[in-house]
Amino acid sequence: MTSIFTQAGPLRAGSREYFFWLHPEWWCKALCGFAWVVMLIHGWQHAGHEVHDRMTFSQELGYWMLMCAAMMLPLVMYQVWLTAAGSLWTRRHRAIAGFLAAFFVPWLVLGIAAVGLRQSSWKYGYAIPAIAFLSAALWQLTAAHRRGLIACHRTMPLAPSGWRADRDCLRFGGFIGGACVWVCWPLMLACTFAGHNLIALAGSMFVAGTERWRFRPRQVLLATLAMAGYYSVLYFAAISSRALP
Amino acid sequence: MSTHKHWAKPPIWLSQLILVSGALFEGCGLAPAGPVVQKELHMQSSASDPKKPQKSRPPIRETVGATSAPFELGRGIATTSFEVHAPTGPALLRADGEARHVLLRIENVRSDYLAPPFDVYLNVPPGEDPRRHPELFAFTLSTFGLVEMSASTGGHAGNGLNFLRDVTELYGFLSAAKDWDPKALRVSFVTSSWDESAPIKVQVGRVSLMIE
Numbered sequence: 073m074t075s076i077f078t079q080a081g082p083l084r085a086g087s088r089e090y091f092f093w094l095h096p097e098w099w100c101k102a103l104c105g106f107a108w109v110v111m112l113i114h115g116w117q118h119a120g121h122e123v124h125d126r127m128t129f130s131q132e133l134g135y136w137m138l139m140c141a142a143m144m145l146p147l148v149m150y151q152v153w154l155t156a157a158g159s160l161w162t163r164r165h166r167a168i169a170g171f172l173a174a175f176f177v178p179w180l181v182l183g184i185a186a187v188g189l190r191q192s193s194w195k196y197g198y199a200i201p202a203i204a205f206l207s208a209a210l211w212q213l214t215a216a217h218r219r220g221l222i223a224c225h226r227t228m229p230l231a232p233s234g235w236r237a238d239r240d241c242l243r244f245g246g247f248i249g250g251a252c253v254w255v256c257w258p259l260m261l262a263c264t265f266a267g268h269n270l271i272a273l274a275g276s277m278f279v280a281g282t283e284r285w286r287f288r289p290r291q292v293l294l295a296t297l298a299m300a301g302y303y304s305v306l307y308f309a310a311i312s313s314r315a316l317p
Numbered sequence: 318m319s320t321h322k323h324w325a326k327p328p329i330w331l332s333q334l335i336l337v338s339g340a341l342f343e344g345c346g347l348a349p350a351g352p353v354v355q356k357e358l359h360m361q362s363s364a365s366d367p368k369k370p371q372k373s374r375p376p377i378r379e380t381v382g383a384t385s386a387p388f389e390l391g392r393g394i395a396t397t398s399f400e401v402h403a404p405t406g407p408a409l410l411r412a413d414g415e416a417r418h419v420l421l422r423i424e425n426v427r428s429d430y431l432a433p434p435f436d437v438y439l440n441v442p443p444g445e446d447p448r449r450h451p452e453l454f455a456f457t458l459s460t461f462g463l464v465e466m467s468a469s470t471g472g473h474a475g476n477g478l479n480f481l482r483d484v485t486e487l488y489g490f491l492s493a494a495k496d497w498d499p500k501a502l503r504v505s506f507v508t509s510s511w512d513e514s515a516p517i518k519v520q521v522g523r524v525s526l527m528i529e
Contacts, residue, residue, distance in 0.1 A: 093377050093407045158525070161379050161406035225474040229425050229522030231385035232399070 096156035096164045097149060100172065107142035111135070115270035124197075125267045129187055135268055136183040140176065140260065143277045144252055147284050148175065151227075151248050155241055158230045167230070167241045174245030178253040179260075186264045198306040201272065204262030205300035211258045212283070212293055220254035221283060223247075256280050259296070266303065275299045376529040378420065379408035382502060383525035387425070390435060390506050390519040394447060398503040401526055408528035418529050419488040420481055421455060421504070425522025427467035427477035432460045432519045433511040439484065440491050440503050447505045452490070456482045458506070463519070477522065502526060 092098055114135060118125045127135070145152075152168055159167035211217050226247060230240040259276045266272035279295045382401035389395070408417060421437070435458040438447035447453065458480055469475030491497060504524050508517060 090374055090377075090407075157378065158380060158383070158523075160381070160402060161404065161408075219469075222469055222472065222474050225476075226469075227425065227474070227476045229387055230383070232380065232383040232402075232525070234385070236385050 095153075097152040097168060099165070100145060100149065100152050100168060104141060104145040107138045107145070110138050111142050111268060111273060112270065114268060115273070118267065119270075129191060132187040132190055132264075133183055136187055136264060137176065137180065139263060139268055139273065140179040140183070143260070143263075143273060143280065144175075144179070144256070146277075147224075147280060148248055148252065151244070154227060155230065155244060159237065159241075160232050163233065163237065167237065170238055170241030171245035171248075174242040175249035175252070177246060178249040182253055182257055182260070186261050189261075190264055198303050201262050201266040201269075202300050202303035202306075204258060204265050205272075205296055205303060208258035208262055208279075209293055209296040209300060212296060217255060220251050223251035224255060224284060226251070255283075262299070271302070272299060275302075376418075377407035378527045378529040379404050379406045380525050380527050381408065384521075384523050387520055387522050390432075390508070390517070390521060392508055392511070392517050394505055394507050396441070396443075396503055396505045397521075397524060398501055399524065399526075401500055401502050404528050417485075418483055419485045420527040420529060421484045422525045422527055423458060423480040423521060423523075424525070425477045425479070426458070426460075426463065426519060427475070427522070428460070428463050428519040429467065430464065430516050430518060432463055432517050433509045434459050435506040435508055435519075437482075438505040438507065439487055440494075440497075441505045443503075447507050453487070455484050455487055456480075460519070477520075481527075 095101070152171060155167045155171045156164040228240065228244045228247065230244065231237040256276075259279060263269070263272045263276050275295060276299070279299075282295070381404050382399050384397050384399045388397055421439075423437075436447070437455045437458055438450065438453045439455050441447040441450055441453055460478070463478055465471070466473070467475055467477050492499070506521075511517060
C-alpha cells in the first residue's frame with residue numbers, strides 16, 4: 073500500500089496527546105493567559121491611579137505588547153489554528169510561530185508610536201482616554217473600519233514546506249496583524265492612555281470580540297460610547313475635586 | 318461526464334476483517350501485529366468493554382501534502398502536482414479503529430468572471446486526456462457562487478470557494494496500480510463546455526491532501 077496507509081512507529085493517543093493534537097494552538101492560548109495574568113497583576117497593583125501611572129519607555133512598550141497579546145490573540149485564534157492545520161504536522165508549531173511573529177510586527181510599530189505619545193506629560197489625565205474612546209466610537213461608524221473588519225476574516229493559501237511555507241505564514245500573519253491594527257488602533261490607544269486599566273481592557277476586549285464575531289454595530293457603538301462616558305465622568309470628577317477648597 | 322467507476326471498492330471491509338482476525342490470532346499468540354494495529358485493536362476491544370467505556374473522539378485531519386503556490390485554471394486541461402509526505406501525527410491512528418479517510422481539499426478558488434464547473438481527476442498519466450480515464454475521476458468542482466464569494470464586498474472577505482471531498486475509494490484504487498508513486502499526486506482539472514467568447518480565469522489558492 074501507499075506511504076499514507078503505512079503505519080510507522082507506535083503512537084499513544086491518551087487524553088493529553090489527543091488534546092494537543094486537536095489544539096495545536098495550545099501554547100498560543102497559554103501565552104494569552106500569561107499576558108492576562110500579568111495585566112491583571114499590573115491592574116491590581118495600580119488600581120485607581122492607572123491613568124497617572126508613569127513608566128519608562130521600555131516598561132510601557134512591554135505592557136503594550138502584553139496588552140496586545142492578551143486582547144488580540146483570542147480574536148485570531150481561529151487563524152492560528154488554520155495556520156497549524158494547513159501545515160505539515162512536523163512544522164505546525166513553526167508555522168504558528170511565524171504567523172505570530174508577523175502578526176505582532178504592526179502592533180509593535182503602533183506601540184512605539186503610542187508609547188512615544190504617552191511619554192508626553194499632558195497624556196496623564198482622564199480627558200485623553202475619554203477623547204480616545206469617543207474617537208474609537210466614531211471610527212466604528214466609518215466604511216474604512218468595516219473594510220478592515222472584513223479583512224480580518226481573510227484566509228491565505230500556505231505552502232507546505234521550505235522557505236515558501238515560512239514566507240506564507242509570515243505573510244498571512246502580517247496581513248491579519250495589519251487588518252487587526254487597522255480595526256482596533258483607536259481602542260488600543262485609548263486603553264494605553266487609560267493606563268491599562270482593567271475596566272478599559274475588559275470593555276475594549278468585549279467591543280473587539282463582539283464586532284469581530286457577531287457584527288452588531290449598534291451594541292458595539294454603545295459599549296464604546298459607554299467607556300468614553302466613563303472616562304468623561306472621571307475627568308469631570310477630577311476637575312470638580314480640584315475646584316473644591 | 319461519466320462518473321461510473323469500473324473498479325471494485327477499496328478494501329475497507331477487508332481491513333476490518335484483518336483487524337478482527339488479527340485480534341483472534343493475537344489472542345492465540347500467532348499473528349505479529351504491527352504497533353499501530355495493536356493499538357487499534359486495543360482501542361477496539363476496550364471500546365466494547367462495558368466496564369471501561371471510552372469517549373467517542375472525532376478523528377483529527379492531518380495535511381500530508383499541498384501545492385506550494387497558487388495556479389490558474391483556464392480553458393482546457395490544467396494539471397498540478399505536489400509531494401505527498403508520510404503522516405507523522407494523528408493520521409497514523411484512528412481512535413475508533415475504523416479505516417482512514419483520504420480527503421482532497423481545494424482552497425481559495427476565486428474568479429472575477431463566471432466560470433464553468435471543473436471535473437477533477439487524480440494521477441492521470443502525463444500527456445493523456447483525463448476524459449479518457451473515467452476511472453480516475455474524483456469529483457466535479459462546482460462554481461456556483463464563485464464570483465460572489467471572490468468579491469470582498471457584501472460582508473465577507475472574498476476568500477473564494479473551498480472544497481473538501483472524500484477520495485478514499487479512488488486513492489485506494491490508485492495505490493493498487495503498478496506505476497503508483499506514493500510520494501507524488503497529480504491533480505487535473507478539466508472544464509466542461511462553455512461559451513467560447515467568455516473568458517475563463519479561475520485562480521486556485523491551494524490543493525492539499527489530508528488524512529483523517
